[in-house]
Amino acid sequence: xxxxxxxxxxxxxxxxxxxxxxxxxxxxxxxxxxxxxxxxxxxxxxxxxxxxxxxxxxxxxxxxxxxxxxxxxxxxxxxxxxxxxxxxxxxxxxxxxxxxxxxxx
Amino acid sequence: xxxxxxxxxxxxxxxxxxxxxxxxxxxxxxxxxxxxxxxxxxxxxxxxxxxxxxxxxxxxxxxxxxxxxxxxxxxxxxxxxxxxxxxxxxxxxxxxxxxxxxxxx
Amino acid sequence: xxxxxxxxxxxxxxxxxxxxxxxxxxxxxxxxxxxxxxxxxxxxxxxxxxxxxxxxxxxxxxxxxxxxxxxxxxxxxxxxxxxxxxxxxxxxxxxxxxxxxxxxx
Amino acid sequence: xxxxxxxxxxxxxxxxxxxxxxxxxxxxxxxxxxxxxxxxxxxxxxxxxxxxxxxxxxxxxxxxxxxxxxxxxxxxxxxxxxxxxxxxxxxxxxxxxxxxxxxxx
Numbered sequence: 001x002x003x004x005x006x007x008x009x010x011x012x013x014x015x016x017x018x019x020x021x022x023x024x025x026x027x028x029x030x031x032x033x034x035x036x037x038x039x040x041x042x043x044x045x046x047x048x049x050x051x052x053x054x055x056x057x058x059x060x061x062x063x064x065x066x067x068x069x070x071x072x073x074x075x076x077x078x079x080x081x082x083x084x085x086x087x088x089x090x091x092x093x094x095x096x097x098x099x100x101x102x103x104x105x
Numbered sequence: 106x107x108x109x110x111x112x113x114x115x116x117x118x119x120x121x122x123x124x125x126x127x128x129x130x131x132x133x134x135x136x137x138x139x140x141x142x143x144x145x146x147x148x149x150x151x152x153x154x155x156x157x158x159x160x161x162x163x164x165x166x167x168x169x170x171x172x173x174x175x176x177x178x179x180x181x182x183x184x185x186x187x188x189x190x191x192x193x194x195x196x197x198x199x200x201x202x203x204x205x206x207x208x209x210x
Numbered sequence: 211x212x213x214x215x216x217x218x219x220x221x222x223x224x225x226x227x228x229x230x231x232x233x234x235x236x237x238x239x240x241x242x243x244x245x246x247x248x249x250x251x252x253x254x255x256x257x258x259x260x261x262x263x264x265x266x267x268x269x270x271x272x273x274x275x276x277x278x279x280x281x282x283x284x285x286x287x288x289x290x291x292x293x294x295x296x297x298x299x300x301x302x303x304x305x306x307x308x309x310x311x312x313x314x315x
Numbered sequence: 316x317x318x319x320x321x322x323x324x325x326x327x328x329x330x331x332x333x334x335x336x337x338x339x340x341x342x343x344x345x346x347x348x349x350x351x352x353x354x355x356x357x358x359x360x361x362x363x364x365x366x367x368x369x370x371x372x373x374x375x376x377x378x379x380x381x382x383x384x385x386x387x388x389x390x391x392x393x394x395x396x397x398x399x400x401x402x403x404x405x406x407x408x409x410x411x412x413x414x415x416x417x418x419x420x
Binding site: 211214217218219220222223225226227228230233234235237240241244247249250252253256257262265266267269270271272273274276279280282283284285286287290291293294295298299302304307308309311314 | 316319322323324325327328330331332333335338339340342345346349352354355357358361362367370371372374375376377378379381384385387388389390391392395396398399400403404407409412413414416419
């Protein structure tokens with residue numbers, strides 16, 4: 001994404017707030033694919049044609065902007081995400097949270 | 106994320122619509138960190154303490170749910186994203202789009 | 211919201227992009243309240259204590275930023291929304307769309 | 316929106332999680348209109364043709380789903396929003412917060 005952006009001289013558009021809006025746009029397109037699907041059949045429907053390809057495209061768009069945003073704020077996304085998952089694994093121990101969704105506070 | 110989820114028996118919560126809502130929640134937390142920052146100073150501010158660490162945490166949370174969502178709809182996120190970027194590179198040629206943001210249609 | 215903003219001299223923060231990020235933040239908080247609820251029981255659960263009050267607060271926050279955003283871009287939100295609903299009523303006739311969700315294109 | 320929905324027998328689609336996803340879709344379309352605009356010129360650009368009409372349409376779409384969501388969870392949106400604004404006016408006194416954005420905690 002860094003090379004892709006530089007080749008097009010798009011750095012001037014990629015301040016963090018603009019990139020978050022672009023990310024939100026892609027999350028919106030992802031949401032629209034699922035909004036009226038029955039909740040308990042959505043995974044199956046999204047795993048097959050014709051929905052599967054469109055879902056993949058939107059997931060990819062979200063990731064592309066996420067990676068680009070991480071780059072402009074100097075976050076090592078892979079490393080930070082592995083640390084966050086490790087932290088969550090400790091915070092929500094399997095014994096305490098088995099089958100129970102943590103409540104948002 | 107697949108192992109993390111299985112250990113906690115959280116698969117029942119992870120239908121696609123629920124995961125998108127969780128993703129939106131994390132995108133919202135990311136947005137809140139930036140909402141009142143001056144646009145042209147946001148990258149610098151987010152690259153330093155104390156904001157840098159919080160931004161990294163939220164970016165990580167978004168990625169974790171994105172990866173989990175890709176998993177439950179059987180999308181190979183890395184492969185699909187590389188293809189999408191390649192496709193965008195062809196669609197928006199550097200010559201035609203140098204310094205110009207593509208318009209949403 | 212216009213008076214509330216002026217009294218605090220917050221106009222400088224309320225450019226449209228910042229307001230959309232603030233709106234996204236509130237939509238994220240709304241999403242988090244619902245993310246792990248069973249889809250077919252969510253309306254009932256959100257209609258009672260303790261969730262009802264929190265849901266109301268988040269819906270209100272979304273509306274407040276929406277109204278403020280409409281104000282800064284000179285949109286008459288009430289009038290425009292009534293026109294849009296009228297337009298949708300014509301576009302999706304009850305006879306053609308009875309029981310059928312329109313597909314996103 | 317309640318009458319519009321009933322005439323089309325769309326109530327079955329309008330559980331809260333689905334409505335939030337639809338709302339997110341519209342917020343995404345709104346975001347896309349603004350994502351690459353210069354922050355300090357966005358209000359002016361959105362107040363004129365051709366952007367003004369499109370922005371109005373997206374703001375209206377967000378409000379329509381917000382009103383519908385409030386309806387299915389039995390929230391009096393107007394009343395709750397007025398209370399919330401009053402509450403915010405007390406929480407963020409003009410004297411303490413003049414020219415200062417409240418920090419998210």
